[in-house]
Amino acid sequence: MGDEERNLVEILEEHNAIDIAKYINYVSAPQAGAVATFSGTTRDTFDGKTVVELRYEAYVPMAVRRIKDICSSARASWSLISIAVAHRLGPVAVGETSIFIAISSVHRADALDACKFVIDEIKASVPIWKKEVYANGEVWKENSEFLERRTELGNANGGLREEHSNTLD
Numbered sequence: 001m002g003d004e005e006r007n008l009v010e011i012l013e014e015h016n017a018i019d020i021a022k023y024i025n026y027v028s029a030p031q032a033g034a035v036a037t038f039s040g041t042t043r044d045t046f047d048g049k050t051v052v053e054l055r056y057e058a059y060v061p062m063a064v065r066r067i068k069d070i071c072s073s074a075r076a077s078w079s080l081i082s083i084a085v086a087h088r089l090g091p092v093a094v095g096e097t098s099i100f101i102a103i104s105s106v107h108r109a110d111a112l113d114a115c116k117f118v119i120d121e122i123k124a125s126v127p128i129w130k131k132e133v134y135a136n137g138e139v140w141k142e143n144s145e146f147l148e149r150r151t152e153l154g155n156a157n158g159g160l161r162e163e164h165s166n167t168l169d
Contacts, residue, residue, distance in 0.1 A: 006082040007071045011060050011128075014090025023084035023102040032081050032104035036111035038119050040099040042092050050135040054092045058128040063087070068123045074103070077117070078110040085118065086130060124148070 007025050012018065018037065027035055042054045053138040071083045092098040101118050105111040122128075130141045 005066070005072065005075060007068060007069045008082075008084040008086075010086045011058055011063055011070065011114050012086060013089045016088065016090075018086045018087060018097045018100045020097065020100055020148055023086055023100055026084045027082035027102045027104040029081050029104055033106050033108060034108035034111040035102060035104045036108070036115040036117050037103075038099070038101040039097050041097050041117070042094045044094045046132060046134075051094060051095065052133045053135060054086070054098060054133040055138075056089045056092065056098060056128055057131075058089055058126075060089075063126050063128055066126045067122060070118055070125075073121070074114040078105065078114045079107075080105050080110060080114055083114075083118070083121070087122075089128075091133075099150055 006027075008023065020037075024035060024037065033110075041066075041126075044051055065127065066092075071085070074080060074083065084102045085100070087099045088097070090143050099119070099122070101115055103111045103115045103118065105114070132141050134140055
């Protein structure tokens, strides 16, 4: 493969479970001293409400492109062998996996740090939307990482907005 990045990024259509072994096998390599994984699963409660399921929608071409960019950014910061990311769409029942990330590296610190970076960046910047379905209703959710990123961007541009709004007075 030479210098080619070894990444596997998949957005799975409705009712397709994530095959965790597939992604671990993809990143496994003789030179890998570590494989770090993250499995995001649907929990049964949120803020005291009973969760029935999560439902995911995405703008798939942009989501795949953005996840590949995140993988490239991770490779620029850490020495990684392989990266695999899978995210489900549609309904995901309590206890099921909605996102799985596997990253291999020679040393554990690189794989662990990169794994945290990848999940945080996906939640902050990839066009995948989550609806929480409760026993007594449902609501679209914004990830806290996205809200934090939006606030940071707003603060960075805040001075410009203020100046602009003052010229309109």
